[in-house]
Amino acid sequence: MAPKEVIKVLVTGAAGQIGYSLLYMVANGDIFGHDQPLDLVMLDIEPMMGVLEGVAMELNDCAFTTLRSVVATADEKTGFSGIDAALLVGAMPRKAGMERKDLLAANVRIFKSQGKALDQFAKKTVKVIVVGNPANTNAGIAAKYAPSIPTRNFSAMTRLDQNRAQHQIAAKCGVTIQDVSGVIVWGNHSSTQFPDVSHAKVNKGGKSLAVYAACNDDAWLKGDFIKTVQSRGAAVIAARKLSSAMSAAKACADHMRDWFQGTKHGHHVSMAVPSDGSYGVPAGLIYSFPVTIENREWKIVQGLEINDFGREKMKVTADELAQERADALAVCQE
Numbered sequence: 447m448a449p450k451e452v453i454k455v456l457v458t459g460a461a462g463q464i465g466y467s468l469l470y471m472v473a474n475g476d477i478f479g480h481d482q483p484l485d486l487v488m489l490d491i492e493p494m495m496g497v498l499e500g501v502a503m504e505l506n507d508c509a510f511t512t513l514r515s516v517v518a519t520a521d522e523k524t525g526f527s528g529i530d531a532a533l534l535v536g537a538m539p540r541k542a543g544m545e546r547k548d549l550l551a552a553n554v555r556i557f558k559s560q561g562k563a564l565d566q567f568a569k570k571t572v573k574v575i576v577v578g579n580p581a582n583t584n585a586g587i588a589a590k591y592a593p594s595i596p597t598r599n600f601s602a603m604t605r606l607d608q609n610r611a612q613h614q615i616a617a618k619c620g621v622t623i624q625d626v627s628g629v630i631v632w633g634n635h636s637s638t639q640f641p642d643v644s645h646a647k648v649n650k651g652g653k654s655l656a657v658y659a660a661c662n663d664d665a666w667l668k669g670d671f672i673k674t675v676q677s678r679g680a681a682v683i684a685a686r687k688l689s690s691a692m693s694a695a696k697a698c699a700d701h702m703r704d705w706f707q708g709t710k711h712g713h714h715v716s717m718a719v720p721s722d723g724s725y726g727v728p729a730g731l732i733y734s735f736p737v738t739i740e741n742r743e744w745k746i747v748q749g750l751e752i753n754d755f756g757r758e759k760m761k762v763t764a765d766e767l768a769q770e771r772a773d774a775l776a777v778c779q780e
C-alpha cells in the first residue's frame with residue numbers, strides 16, 4: 447500500500463499542562479493513526495518559546511515513527527498555515543479575583559483572532575476542537591470569524607465529561623469501563639451540563655441492562671451522580687492544586703481520534719457541535735450532543751426519547767450557552 451499523505455496538526459497552548467500530555471498522544475499516532483505521518487506545529491505566546499524549545503527536544507528524543515517534524519512558534523500565520531487539524535487548547539487561565547466575564551472577554555479575543563487565522567491560512571477541510579474555556583462559546587466565536595470554513599468543522603470538548611460520567615457509573619455498578627456504553631453529555635462544558643444515562647447500558651452478569659436497572663438507585667442517578675460529574679473539575683483542582691490535565695488531554699485525543707477514524711458501529715460519543723435545532727436546542731449554539739461519525743462527518747443521533755426531567759436540564763444549559771454567546775458577541779463588537 448502507498449504511504450499515507452502527511453497531515454499537519456496544530457496544538458495551541460502547547461507549553462501548558464494539557465499540552466504536555468496531549469503532544470505525546472498526537473505524536474505517537476494514538477489520534478490520527480499509527481501509520482499516519484504528521485508535521486506538528488506548537489503555538490504558544492512569545493514568553494513560552496524557551497519552554498517549547500525544550501518540549502520540541504523531548505518530542506524529537508521520543509523517536510516517534512509517525513512524527514516527521516516539529517515547529518514551535520508564537521506567530522499565527524506559521525501556526526495555522528495549511529493545517530488539517532487544530533487542537534485549540536491555549537487560553538488565558540482564570541486568576542484569583544478574576545470574574546467569569548473578565549475571563550470570557552480575554553478568551554473571546556484569542557478565539558476571534560484564531561478564527562481569522564483559520565479563515566486565512568488553514569485548509570478549508572480543517573477539523574477544529576476547542577478545549578480552552580469557555581470552550582463551547584470560544585468554538586462559536588472561532589467559527590464566526592472563519593466564514594470560509596464550514597461551521598460543522600468546529601467543535602468543543604465535552605468528552606472529558608462523558609469519560610467522567612462513564613467512570614462514575616462503572617464504579618457504582620462494579621463493572622469495568624468497557625461494560626458501560628451510551629452515556630450522553632448534553633449542553634455546555636460547565637456546571638450546567640447534563641450527564642444523561644437514561645439511554646445508557648451496563649453489561650452486568652452477562653446481561654445488558656439499562657443503567658437505572660443496573661444501579662438500582664434512582665436518587666443517586668438524579669442527584670449526586672449529576673453533581674459529581676458537573677463539579678469534577680473543581681474537585682480535581684481542590685485536590686491537585688492544578689486543573690485536570692492528563693484526563694483533559696486523553697479526552698481531547700479520544701474526541702479527535704473518533705472524528706478522524708470514526709465511531710464504533712452502534713456507538714455514539716458526546717461532542718459539542720453547532721446545533722441544527724435537534725431536540726429543540728436553538729440552531730447555531732455550540733451544544734454537546736450524542737453523535738456518530740463516519741468518513742470524518744458527524745451526525746447528531748436522532749429520535750431519543752427525552753423525559754420531563756431531561757428536557758428541563760437540557761434547557762438550563764442551552765439558556766446558559768445563549769447568554770454566554772450574547773456576552774461574547776458583545777465583546778467582539780468592542
Ligand SMILES: NC(=O)c1ccc[n+]([C@@H]2O[C@H](COP(=O)([O-])OP(=O)(O)OC[C@H]3O[C@@H](n4cnc5c(N)ncnc54)[C@H](O)[C@@H]3O)[C@@H](O)[C@H]2O)c1
Nearest residue numbers: 459461462463464490491536537577578579581603606694
Ligand atoms: N473542555 C474541557 O473539558 C477542559 C478541561 C480542562 C481544561 N480546559 C481548559 O483548557 C485550557 C488549558 O488548560 P491548561 O491546564 O493546559 O492551562 P495552562 O495555563 O497550563 O496552559 C495554557 C497555555 O496556553 C497558552 N496561551 C495563552 N494564550 C495563548 C494564545 N493567545 N495563543 C496560544 N497559546 C496561548 C499559555 O501560555 C499556556 O502555555 C484552559 O482554558 C482550561 O480551562 C478545558
